[in-house]
Amino acid sequence: xxxxxxxxxxxxxxxxxxxxxxxxxxxxxxxxxxxxxxxxxxxxxxxxxxxxxxxxxxxxxxxxxxxxxxxxxxxxxxxxxxxxxxxxxxxxxxxxxxxxxxxxxxxxxxxxxxxxxxxxxxxxxxxxxxxxxxxxxxxxxxxxxxxxxxxxxxxxxxxxxxxxxxxxxxxxxxxxxxxxxxxxxxxxxxxxxxxxxxxxxxxxxxxxxxxxxxxxxxxxxxxxxxxxxxxxxxxxxxxxxxxxxxxxxxxxxxxxxxxxxxxxxxxxxxxxxxxxxxxxxxxxxxxxxxxxxxxxxxxxxxxxxxxxxxxxxxxxxxxxxxxxxxxxxxxxxxxxxxxxxxxxxxxxxxxxxxxxxxxxxxxxxxxxxxxxxxxxxxxxxxxxxxxxxxxxxxxxxxxxxxxxxxxxxxxxxxxxxxxxxxxxxxxxxxxxxxxxxxxxxxxxxxxxx
Ligand SMILES: Nc1ncnc2c1ncn2[C@@H]1O[C@H](COP(=O)(O)OP(=O)(O)OP(=O)(O)O)[C@@H](O)[C@H]1O
Numbered sequence: 001x002x003x004x005x006x007x008x009x010x011x012x013x014x015x016x017x018x019x020x021x022x023x024x025x026x027x028x029x030x031x032x033x034x035x036x037x038x039x040x041x042x043x044x045x046x047x048x049x050x051x052x053x054x055x056x057x058x059x060x061x062x063x064x065x066x067x068x069x070x071x072x073x074x075x076x077x078x079x080x081x082x083x084x085x086x087x088x089x090x091x092x093x094x095x096x097x098x099x100x101x102x103x104x105x106x107x108x109x110x111x112x113x114x115x116x117x118x119x120x121x122x123x124x125x126x127x128x129x130x131x132x133x134x135x136x137x138x139x140x141x142x143x144x145x146x147x148x149x150x151x152x153x154x155x156x157x158x159x160x161x162x163x164x165x166x167x168x169x170x171x172x173x174x175x176x177x178x179x180x181x182x183x184x185x186x187x188x189x190x191x192x193x194x195x196x197x198x199x200x201x202x203x204x205x206x207x208x209x210x211x212x213x214x215x216x217x218x219x220x221x222x223x224x225x226x227x228x229x230x231x232x233x234x235x236x237x238x239x240x241x242x243x244x245x246x247x248x249x250x251x252x253x254x255x256x257x258x259x260x261x262x263x264x265x266x267x268x269x270x271x272x273x274x275x276x277x278x279x280x281x282x283x284x285x286x287x288x289x290x291x292x293x294x295x296x297x298x299x300x301x302x303x304x305x306x307x308x309x310x311x312x313x314x315x316x317x318x319x320x321x322x323x324x325x326x327x328x329x330x331x332x333x334x335x336x337x338x339x340x341x342x343x344x345x346x347x348x349x350x351x352x353x354x355x356x357x358x359x360x361x362x363x364x365x366x367x368x369x370x371x372x373x374x375x376x377x378x379x380x381x382x383x384x385x386x387x388x389x390x391x392x393x394x395x396x397x398x399x400x401x402x403x404x405x406x407x408x409x410x411x412x413x414x415x416x417x418x419x420x421x422x423x424x425x426x427x428x429x430x431x432x433x434x435x436x437x438x439x440x441x442x443x444x445x446x447x448x449x
Contacts (some may be wrong), residue, residue: 002117005029007037007060008052008079015103017050017109022099024110026117034058034066041070048116050074050109053087061087064094065090069334073123077114134190137181143326144319148311150178159306160186165258167303170279170310171432176281179310184237187308188276192236195229200245208250208266215267230263233276234415244284244295251296258302278303285422285432313355313362314440320351323359327366328377335370342369342377349379353386354440356433407442410435414444 003230004021008014009032018028029044031037034057040046049067053060064076078099079093088099097116100108135141139153159166160183168176177196184194197210213228240246246254257263258278262271280303287304289295313320324347332340346369353359369381379387410428417423425435438444 001027001045002121003027003029003047004113004117005031005037005040005044005046005049006051007031007034007049007055009033009054010052021050021110021113024114030449032056034063037063038070040067041067041074046071046074048097049074050079050112050113051076053081053084054081059254061090061316064091064096068095071290073120073127075120076380077112077116134185137178137185138173139182139186142175142178142182143322144316145322146311146316146318148316149319152308152310155308156183157186159183159308161188163277165277165303165305166279167286167305167307168266168279168310169286169307169355170283171312171358172283172312172356174312175259175359176283176310177239179308180237180239180241180279180281183279184239184277187237187277189236192234193232194237194239194287195276196239196241198241200242204247204250207246208253211250212253212263213265213272215265225265228263229266230257230274230276231272234274236276238276238278239278240278242282242294243280244282244286244289246295251299254303255296256301276421285426288422288426312436313358314436317351320362321347324350324366327363328370331367337370340370340373340375340377343379344378345379346381349382349386353389354437356436403442407440407444410438410442411444414439 002025004026006014006021006028007030008017011032014030014032018030022028029040029046031040034055037049037051037055041049051060051063051067057065060078064078067074067076070266075097076091076095078088078096079102080087080091080099082101082103085101088101091099098112098349099120100112111393138407139157142149142153144150156166156179166180166183168179170176177355180196181194184190197207199207202210209226209228211228211230213231214226240254253263257274261275262273264271284295286295290297290300326340328340332338349363350362357364365382365386366377368383369377373381410424412420413427417427421435421439422432425432427433
């Protein structure tokens with residue numbers, strides 16, 4: 001619907017304009033003074049206003065602010081009298097889209113109104129999409145009620161109000177990208193770009209060109225200047241996923257950019273500036289990697305200003321049911337399956353599994369289960385490895401077994417490291433995933449220090 005409001009106290013002119021505009025397919029509303037114009041603006045969904053300057057109870061130029069206050073997405077076109085260009089200029093300053101000189105510009109009215117309505121519609125669409133995006137990426141969209149998750153969300157909300165560099169750590173699939181988006185969309189940079197680069201997806205040269213951009217002629221095939229992601233992220237956020245995979249040489253360049261917020265495009269001589277906020281993520285232990293010289297220690301310290309460790313799913317078992325409900329509804333809707341539920345055994349199976357791939361693995365498992373089920377989801381609808389895995393807490397050890405010694409030793413080292421699993425795995429010289437599996441398998445409890 002294209003709705004136009006005409007505010008003019010000259011009855012004849014108003015009804016003539018109304019007929020002409022209606023004939024072009026617009027819905028037309030009429031008002032003869034400021035008061036009734038403002039009332040209609042408040043109660044109707046109006047796209048464009050054609051407003052006279054001299055009105056019995058006010059002035060059209062001054063009305064613009066009031067009309068916009070009622071509906072800021074509507075476009076306003078002022079009808080000025082001949083010789084009063086000043087009114088038109090002031091109207092534009094006050095927020096009108098344009099002005100028309102009565103009598104002289106009659107042929108301009110319809111094209112101008114069409115443009116005004118189109119602009120208002122586009123603006124509405126953009127607002128709607130922005131609202132969808134900000135809900136999709138808000139902290140409220142992060143599912144989970146466990147205390148560990150709440151603590152992490154609390155930290156992330158605090159840092160979202162600053163420009164501090166954030167390092168998100170945690171196993172694969174724990175939601176590092178989800179958190180990066182939420183931090184960006186909850187902060188002052190939300191209206192600007194969120195630009196993501198997965199450092200494991202490119203070789204050194206490609207990554208350099210993606211990050212820094214190219215100057216025309218920098219290499220064969222660089223036909224035009226290309227903006228890099230650093231430039232795209234100006235006033236917004238740059239998210240570097242899997243930063244542990246970034247080649248050492250580029251790490252040095254990144255460090256320099258973080259210090260100066262300036263960089264030189266490939267093939268350029270002059271520096272380019274960018275005011276970006278950096279959020280980096282990794283599932284590696286960057287501290288250990290920097291000690292082994294696999295990651296630059298200076299960059300690690302620069303990134304490690306505000307580290308947020310995302311808990312693995314096995315440490316937030318309470319959230320599994322919530323996530324299952326969420327993913328079940330999502331995939332049931334996608335596959336058009338109504339009234340799908342799940343059995344107690346199904347949930348039990350999920351709650352005792354170790355989830356090395358975390359939420360991503362759970363999401364994929366539910367997708368599969370929804371596809372193969374027509375009624376209640378059962379353990380048999382899960383991927384084979386999840387059906388077959390040994391429930392972790394049912395392991396009872398004899399005091400003389402090797403396993404009981406292993407359990408004791410892990411518990412000791414874990415206590416020594418104050419519960420820090422990455423450090424424990426490093427001292428035990430086993431992978432972090434193995435450590436988690438053993439903690440679950442042996443039912444090792446966290447101890448108070
Ligand atoms: N709390 C959550 N609620 C709902 N979905 C989530 C949540 N956390 C993560 N997800 C979903 O899980 C999947 C994995 O999340 P994401 O890509 O953010 O993890 P990641 O830690 O960045 O993984 P990787 O280290 O492999 O890049 C995505 O599909 C994401 O939408």
